[in-house]
Amino acid sequence: FFYRTEPLASNSSAEVQLLRNAFSIAEGDCDGLFLVVTISVPDDGEYQCRGNIPGSASPPVVSVIRELVVLDPDALVMVPPVQYAVSGTSHTLQCEVENQNAIIYWMEPGVPFDDKEAGSYVIDGATLEDEGEYTCVVYFSKADVFTQMTVQLYVVVPPSITHSLPTDPVNRNRNEPLSFTIEFNSRFEANTTVTWFHDNDVIRNGITTQFTSEYEGRSTLDLGIVSRSDRGSYRVEVYNNFSNISETQRKVRSSVDLSVTISPVEPTEVKAQNLSPNKVQLSWALPYTHNDQQPSSITILLTNLTDSSLIETTLPGSPTNLVLDVVPGTRYRAVLIANNEDGEMSTLPIRFRATPAPPKVTSVVSHRLNMTSFNISVTMDYTGGETISHFDVKFRPRNSSQWSNGQKVKVQDGGRMEMGLLWYGIVTNYSLGKPSELSVEVVNDANERSSSLTKAEVLAPLSAPSTPALLSSSHDSLTLSFHLPSEGTPPVLHIIVNFSSPSHFQWECRGVEDRALGDQLDCTVPRLTSDTQYTLAVFGLGHAGRGNTSQEVSFSTTSVDNSLPTWVIVVVTLVIAMTVLIVLLAAILVLIHCCKLRQKKRKYKFNRRATLGQTAPKPLEPSHAILNRNPPAHMGISRLSEMAPPPISPPSTVTPPLCRSTPSTTVTFKFETASGSSCSNLDSDISDVHSPSYSYRVTPPPPPSTCPSTIQSQQSYHSLGRSSHTHQSLHSTRDSLSSYPPAPAHCATNV
Incomplete structure (x- = not known):
C-alpha cells in the first residue's frame, strides 16, 4: 500500500500523517511510501492522508479518503464443503461473511444467479434432483469485488425395499429349486449392508448383492434344491449406517415363510x-430313496366286498408285510398308504379272495304273514365259495323235539340273496295253531351246508277277541266291551272294529298299549248316524300280522230328540219379553209426545181467539181460499201500499210472540150474512208463507142488502210461500184486517 502527497508550499517542515479509520497509523514526509507487507483483515478500512505545518495558522490539509477492502477466503464460512441431505427432509446451506457490507448470492446447480440474497439457503423436501454443486457468491459493493465458494450437496436416500419377498407362505416339494430376490433403494453402496436370516440365524452362503445404480440394488438368496431342513422363516434386512439418516430409517426388512413338502415314497x-x-399275508416293497422320503408309517385299508365293511390297520416305521384275519371265501380290496409328517402316498388297489369254506347260518328271523305263510330272513357266513342252491326249512312245536320232514326252498323260488349274507323267502303250505320253532339249513352247489341247525321262534297270529257287547248307545256313538285275544304272540299292537253294514269302514280302539292278552277293553265308536243299525266285528293286529276276527254282532244307535233344550226356551222367552217391553215403552213415549203437541195446539187456538175478541169459531166451510201473491182483481184484494185504510189501531192484545211461538197456524177469513149464509172464506197455512213482507187486504164491495153472488163463489189462491219474513207477513196481514172498515150490520166477520 503506498501513498503520495503534493508539495505543501515547499515547506520541508511539514508533517504528514496516514490515518486509518480516523486514527494515525504512520508518519512521514510529503513524498513517502507506506508499505503493508502482510495484508490481513485488520488492515481493512478507510485511509486518509493529512498534512500539517507546525506553527502555521493554516488548518491541516486532508487528502481524499480511500477504502481498503481486504478479502480473506477464510472469512467465507461454509462447513463442510461437502454436505448431505436426507431425501424428503429439509436442508439448509449456510454462507457466513464477517464483513457486514457484503451481499450474498446463491447459485443452484445448473441455474444462473438467483434472487436469493441471504446467508442461508433452505431446500424443502430434498430429492435426488436437488443434488449437485451450490455456489455462494459474495459481492463487496464498496470495493466492487466478487468472491465465491462452492459446496457439494448429496441427497441421501434411506433404504427401502421396492420388491419384497412374497407375502403368502411359499410351499415347495422336494427336489424343486428355490431362490428369493429383493430389490431395494439405498444411497452409497459403502454404507449399505444386506443381511439374510433363516429362523433368526444369519445366512452366510448363497447370497448375491449388487447395486444397479447409485441408489438402486438387488439381493438374491439361492437355496438350490430344497429339503426338509430348508423349511422355516426367512428374513432379509437392508441397513444404511449413514449418520444423517435417523435410526428408525436406517433399516428395512421383509420376510416369508417356507414350507417344504417331502412326500413319502410309494x-x-x-x-x-x-x-x-x-x-x-400282504407284502410290498419300498424303493431306496433319501431319508426324507422314507415313510413314518404304513396304513392298510382292507375292504370286504361282500358287506362293504372296512378294516384299517396302521404299522409304524417302514414295514414290508402284514398278516390279516379274513373271512373265508370272501373277496377283498386292499390299498396301502405310506405316511410321513408332510403327507401320504397311496398305491393302486389290489383285489383278492380268501380261501373258501362251507356256508354257516348265524341267525334266523321269521314273521308269519298268515296262517300258511312265513317271511324268513337268514343271516349267514357265506364262505362256501360256491353258489347257494337251496335252503332246508323244518318246523316243530315249541315244546316238541320232533322236527317236520322239512321243506326245500330254492333261492330262485324263495327270494333273493345279496352278497351271500341275507336271504328273504316265503314258506307256504304250512299251518300251525300255536307258537312254533323252525330250522333253516343253507346248502351250496358243492352240497356243503351249515354244521348245525339254528332255531328261531315263529310268531303266531292272534286269536279272535271275544264277541263284543254293547255297554251304551247314543244317537251318534256306540260303546262296546270285549276281551282282547287270549292266544298268539304278544303284544297286541292294534284293535280294529270292522263295520260291514250299512257301509264298510273301520275304527281303531284306543288304550291297547298297556293291555295284556285276554284283558277287557271298552271302545267307543263316535260320529255314527242316529237311529241306524250297524253290523260289526273285532280283530287284533300283532307282530305276526292280522289275527282272527270275532263273531259279527249288530247294534243300533238311538233316535235324535227333537225337543228344544230348556235353556233355549228360557232364552227365547226372555228375548220376547224384552221386545214387548221395549215396544210398550216406545208407544207410551209417542202418546206422551202427541198429547203435549195437542195441548200446545189447543192453547194456541185459545190465545188467538182471546186476542181477536172472538168466541170459539164457527165450523169452516169445506173449501178454503189460500193467499196468493197476485190475487184476482174481482176479489178486491190489493197491496197495502195501494190502499189508504182508516187509521184504526190493532187490538192491544195482539202480540208478535204469539205468532212466533206457533209458526203453523191457519188464518181464516169468512163473510157471513145476517142469516148466517156463507159468502166466502179464505184459508191460509202460515207455515207456507215465505214472501218478503207482503200484506194483503180484503176489500169487499159496498154493503148490499144481500151478499153479492160473486162473493158467494169461492176461489182458492196459493200462498206466497215460506221465507224468513213469515211472522212479519202474518203481523202485517193481521194489522190490515184490524183496520178494515166495519162490515155491514147484516154481515159478520170472523177471523
Missing part, C-alpha cells in the same frame, strides 16, 4: 397270499 410290488381260509 410302496410297490403289493401282493396277497392266502395262508389259510382265515389268514392272508
